[in-house]
Amino acid sequence: MENILIEKSENIALVTINRPTKLNALNKATIEELHEGFKMLNNDTDVKVIIVTGSGEKAFVAGADISEFANFSVEEGGKLAAKGQEVLFDFVQNLSTPVIAAVNGFALGGGLELAMACHFRVASDNAKMGLPEVTLGVIPGYGGTQRLAQLVGKGRAMEMIMTAGMVDASTALNYGLVNHVVPQNELVDFAKGIASKITKNSSVAIAKAIESVNANYTDGVNGYEVEIKNFGACFGTEDFKEGTTAFLEKRKANFPGK
Incomplete structure (x- = not known):
């Protein structure tokens, strides 16, 4: 694994997306590694909860790697969305092991889509979330138009997508996009605290x-x-x-x- 780190302790696995120089952007290789990592952890009977976060203090995931698809055709674009949803976003949503997103810093585009695919989210107080795809002449393609509306309601989702604006952590909490907001240096430990409660149950x-x-x-x-x-x-x-x-x-x- 070149782009993710996995640590396991006391029935909890911490998956860290580790591309700090790219603000942890999701390229094809990272998506494939996340799929393999989540699949492996889901099959590990010792792992009861998975937490996913981003390395560094700036970003959870700042988006997709635009350079990989800037020249795609209509057919290639459709296949990109379908494959991504199949191997990562839908895969995470339907995982039988609970997945908590610990959102630190920016969660934009594919980053917010990954966080929304998780079973629930906690955020650092400096988190910023948004779906800026329309500024590129495209729409969210990894489930963003569907999951955002489910989580925050149609009107708020429409506004966030159409304006391509970001919301801060307190607004995300008010919208119901995240469950909790905590200081950044407490984020992972806070998520582990929730995970620990989950591990005690069936x-x-x-x-x-x-x-x-x-x-x-x-x-x-x-x-x-x-x-x-x-x-x-x-x-x-x-x-x-x-x-x-x-x-x-x-x-x-x-x-x-x-």
């Missing part, structure tokens, strides 16, 4: 919850039916047996993750 149930929540945003899928199916499936797991037994015995559960 990873099997959490995976089913992720699938059920995402179903509400999938065309042609009845989220309530998915919830019913997944609720029932939980009853056949070892985690359910341990969780209910621990409750009745008035002790903390020790979930096997099965």
Whole structure:
């Protein structure tokens, strides 16, 4: 891995996008490495939560690497968006392991799209977020037009996309784009604190919850039916047996993750 760093500790994995000279911009190689990294961590039974952040103090991810696609044709542009959504953005959203975005500094274009694909977001107090693609004569192509509207509402999403403006951390918090805002030097530790709480719960149930929540945003899928199916499936797991037994015995559960 040339563009990302992975650290694991106490059932938590920290993925750091490490292209500081490019403000951690997403080029093709970085997208592929992130896919492989997330795939590997999702298959690691010791990893219960993944946190993704950017190296340095200036940027989470400052956007996509424009030089890679400036001369693309219509067909090539469509394939770029489709491939990116498949291997990274949709992939992260549908990962069974929870993914928290720790947004430090700039999260623009593909950077904000990556943060929005994560299951939720925390931000540093110096964070700036936006989708500036229309200044290049293009639109957000990695799910930005869809996820931003889902998170902040149609009107605010339209304004952010049309003006190409950035919002600061406090505005993002007010919009519901991020869950928490903390000083930059506390960001990763704060995210790890939330992750630690998640690790104490049933990873099997959490995976089913992720699938059920995402179903509400999938065309042609009845989220309530998915919830019913997944609720029932939980009853056949070892985690359910341990969780209910621990409750009745008035002790903390020790979930096997099965």
